[in-house]
Amino acid sequence: MTQRYGPSGGGGGCATLLLLPGWFVAGYFLALPTVLPAVMDASPERPHQGLHASQLAVLWAISALTALLLAWMAGGRGRPKPLVLLAHTAVIGAAAAAAVVGASMAAERLAADPLLGDAATRDAARAMLIGVLGTVAAGIAAAVAFHALRRWGRRTGYFTAPVRPRATPAAGRRRPAPGEVWLAHVPLREDRSRALRHYCVILQNHDSHASVLQITSQPKDHRRDHMRIPNDGWDRTSGKAHWLELVRREVPYGQFRTTRPQGMCPPATWHEIVRSGA
Structure with a gap:
């Protein structure tokens, strides 16, 4: 893969x-x-x-x-x-x-x-x-x-690890970096012209968009295409654990709702993401 x-x-x-x-x-x-x-x-x-x-x-x-x-x-x-x-x-x-x-x-x-x-x-x-x-x-x-x-x-997952972000030279702003948790309008799977506000884990950044995994607060323990992700402070409103959908999505940089990350993906979860081959 x-x-x-x-x-x-x-x-x-x-x-x-x-x-x-x-x-x-x-x-x-x-x-x-x-x-x-x-x-x-x-x-x-x-x-x-x-x-x-x-x-x-x-x-x-x-x-x-x-x-x-x-x-x-x-x-x-x-x-x-x-x-x-x-x-x-x-x-x-x-x-x-x-x-x-x-x-x-x-x-x-x-x-x-x-x-x-x-x-x-x-x-x-x-x-x-x-x-x-x-x-x-x-x-x-x-x-x-x-x-x-x-x-x-x-x-x-022991060969790779989440990395710290790099600045975007053209705009002088931070790009979302792999291993970070951001808040963005993530396109729907069934209709990419529509998007909903979600936390997401960054997988990879590109010139105009980032590849992400969407985070949801709805219980998904019964779903094999989801995994539990601890809430390490990035969702201060609920403070509860969330679930990560193991489906890669592409989010344009203009659809990120904040200028800084909400936090980092827990290392154990990151290794699980790598192992899952999502």
């Missing part, structure tokens, strides 16, 4: 559009510390000279940054939590490294075939096989880890 929670922008949209060639590119960068030394080692101009420690450090840095970027993209549009981001980076990096090791072992066995010719030919074949198999294996492993982490993050 598409991640709907978190600020506009970020890596979620790019991640969902990442095609197969993109994974091969990512696999190449992840496998770079193994692939490039193997290719250079088999080069007839510089046989068995290898790379300097500083050069290897650069290659490992490129590989680590690639894993970090993929881990950030796996979080979708939400703000990543640092420790979880580092853990996801380690998972993607470890998966790619294990795949490269397996591909290198396979390349060694294939290149040892005497039918390939003399030692120089076998070395060249070995380098080519490590490059191709290592890149493909790392890309596939990274893709599997990426989608597994992305699915886990959506289910648990």
Whole structure:
């Protein structure tokens, strides 16, 4: 499913559009510390000279940054939590490294075939096989880890969190931000030309409107498309718990009735929203 929670922008949209060639590119960068030394080692101009420690450090840095970027993209549009981001980076990096090791072992066995010719030919074949198999294996492993982490993050909600609002530069006013509770005229589901005044939780902001979940004070415990949301002070009139409709709606900024949020969505409820896939 598409991640709907978190600020506009970020890596979620790019991640969902990442095609197969993109994974091969990512696999190449992840496998770079193994692939490039193997290719250079088999080069007839510089046989068995290898790379300097500083050069290897650069290659490992490129590989680590690639894993970090993929881990950030796996979080979708939400703000990543640092420790979880580092853990996801380690998972993607470890998966790619294990795949490269397996591909290198396979390349060694294939290149040892005497039918390939003399030692120089076998070395060249070995380098080519490590490059191709290592890149493909790392890309596939990274893709599997990426989608597994992305699915886990959506289910648990631990990768994303409500973020604080940003100013709207053009008007100098606050835009509704993900995780906030606002008061707005929310369009009706059956007739979008009509709207009623409701509290709502902001899911995502866009250029001209915000995606929200409507809050109602009417008991909805019998409805599977609603969840209870504690009243953490945003409805000071009733002071009672409310219910959140798990149906995404689009509200133009002109239909928000206040210039500031009424409060923040409780963290536990936010995680439930993420898990629900509303």
